[in-house]
Amino acid sequence: MRGWLIPVVLLAAALALPFVVPTYYVQFASKALIMGMLAMALNLAVGHGGMVSLCHAAFFGLAGYVLALMAPGYDPASLLLTLPAAVLASAAAALVIGALALRTRGVYFIMVTLAFGEMLFFLFHDTGIAGGSDGAYVNAKPEIAIAGHQLLDLASPLAFYFVVLAFVVATVALLTMLVNAPFGHALAAARDNERRARSLGFPIFRVRLIAFVLSGALAGIAGYFAAAQFGFVAPQMLGWHLSATVLVMVLIGGLRSVTGPLIGALVLIVLEEVLKASTDYWKLVEGFIIILIVLALPGGVRQLWPLIVGERSDEAPQRRARSPVAEGRHG
Amino acid sequence: MVEAASNVALRATGLHKQFGGLRAVCDVSIDVHVGEIHAVIGPNGAGKSTLINLLSGELIANSGAIAVGAADITRLPPERRARNGLGRAYQKTTIFPKFTVHENVRLAAQARSPSPLRMFGHVRSDAAVHERTVKAIARAGLSSQTMIVADRLSHGEQRQLEIAMVLATDPRIILLDEPLAGMGQAEARGIIDLIASLKVDRAVLLVEHDMDAVFELADRLTVMHDGCVIASGSPQDVRMHPAVRSAYLGDHGDDA
Secondary structure (H helix, E strand, O other), X not given: OHHHHHHHHHHHHHHHHHHOOOHHHHHHHHHHHHHHHHHHHHHHHHHHOOOOOOOHHHHHHHHHHHHHHHOOOOXXXXXXXXXXXXXXXXXXXXXXXXXHHOOOOHHHHHHHHHHHHHHHHHHHHHOOHHHHHHOEEOOOOOEEEEOOEEEEEOOOHHHHHHHHHHHXXXXXXXXXXXXXXXXXXXXXXXXXXXXXXXXXXXXXXXXXXXXXHHHHHHHHHHHHHHHHHHOEEOHHHHOHHHHHHHHHHHHHHOOOOOOHHHHHHHHHHHHHHHHHHHOOOHHHXXXXXXXXXXXXXXXXXXXXXXXXXXXXXOOOHHHHOOOHHHHHHOO | OOOOHHHEEEEEEEEEEEEOOEEEEEEEEEEEEOOOEEEEEOOOOOOHHHHHHHHHOOOOOOEEEEEEOOEEOOOOOHHHXXXXXXXXXXXXXXXXXXXXXXXXXXXXXXXXXXOOOOOOOOHHHOHHHHHHHHHHHHHOOOHXXXXXXXXXXXXXXXXXXXXXXXXXXXXXXXXXXXXXXOOOHHHHHHHHHHHHHHOOOOEEEEEOOOHHHHHHHOOEEEEEEOOEEEEEEOHHHHHHOHHHHHHOOOOOOOOO
16 A cells, blocks of 8 residues: 555655746756656666666767757757657667677676767767757757647646656656566576576577667657757767766666666755755765765665655565675675 | 487587687587486596586587587577577576575576566566476475575575576476585485486486485486596496596495
């Protein structure tokens, strides 16, 4: 019973939010949800698949660039056309990068994804595509229109917020289904013991590649909405700095859950907002707080859940596993 | 050595594996028959582990051929061999330590189901997989421990779990790499009985150091030394073989 109560209450709060806070905070919440979607996408690869990727910002940024390049000047782009195109581009990039990077393991995998991510960064930074290092504008927010009749206009912060919220809910549903399905268990098995998973007959390369491509495609959805919201894309959107930030969100939220990274993203973004308003040295303070969170809660802030609601944790057993990062500390 | 090919489940011919200058396995041919336990023995470094790795696909032979039934599996990766009916238990226990006994075995059963990577529907909803899981656990004698997380099991129970996982993949050939390693007398007894029961309608290849267990279990014996087969045949024949006595049993010549 309690298990259902919390998500329902949170969803109700998210639905009510735009009606009780000023527009600035609606936009802020949209931004936080978009980063949460990116963090959940990344965690499919990192937490569930054991593939620590440092190129997810590239999938995120690539989708943004697709929107910027497809947007017709000062008119709104068609959401139904540009969103699938953007997601396809991210998925295709993830397919190519994943197919090559998944031939390596561990630190080498991290380095190969980093290298590919930087290649995409410099592709947009050093060539004239979409304004080079200056970036490019998305002048009008995408819309859904049929025969000139506008059905949905993302220029409205309220509509934008609800569309993003819907995608976040859909992402949670999709990921929850995946990790509980045979596919998710095969992925977790490959993460925990690759050799054994293979000897049992799981085609682990294919399993990982599918997860990596799905993860990249979901990151693309997030990137598309981020570009639409800011009305601007720049190469920094593809850079490893953002990849690392999202990885921190995942760590804060917890590697072994679907919604943990969403919470992690919200925590980090709210933390930044609060600190920025209170001190010039906000990055320093933020760093200390992140270190404290990771040390005190190696399973992520989700570890606080049982304390808050006062119930015994009854998570699926594979989630009880220590995170790869925590294991790394013991050598 | 001339046998009816009909009940040969696994046939390796002329396997050769070289690591740099080291000749680990040299011209090894071996048949494993349905309904039999074929034990491979030999001193440390004889190439037994390399042989089992060549058979399971974790190593690829430099030359030679491996066939399961009529299918040539010489160059297939381990996961494809598994789907061809080859099951393997490891020398060092390689279960999924953070999963429960039931989940470990269910993963094995899932791997052999028609749709092992289904993306919808909860894993618990597949009745056929569930049935195979429960049966394999019962067969290995772990029915009372299904909900225990695997790394909390005793060493012997983990070996039982290894075998339960192999059984759940429903293999026609089982490769057992030192299943009794590091086990006490009482624990070993249970595993020996379990292994003896595996050969019914299956072929078992057993690598083991415990000679009492080997001579109790094996229907056929192959002795390796320095990467080569020096003797092969029934346990009685092999025991009397002079080359075996000098290479392996120590050539005391006083206990014949």
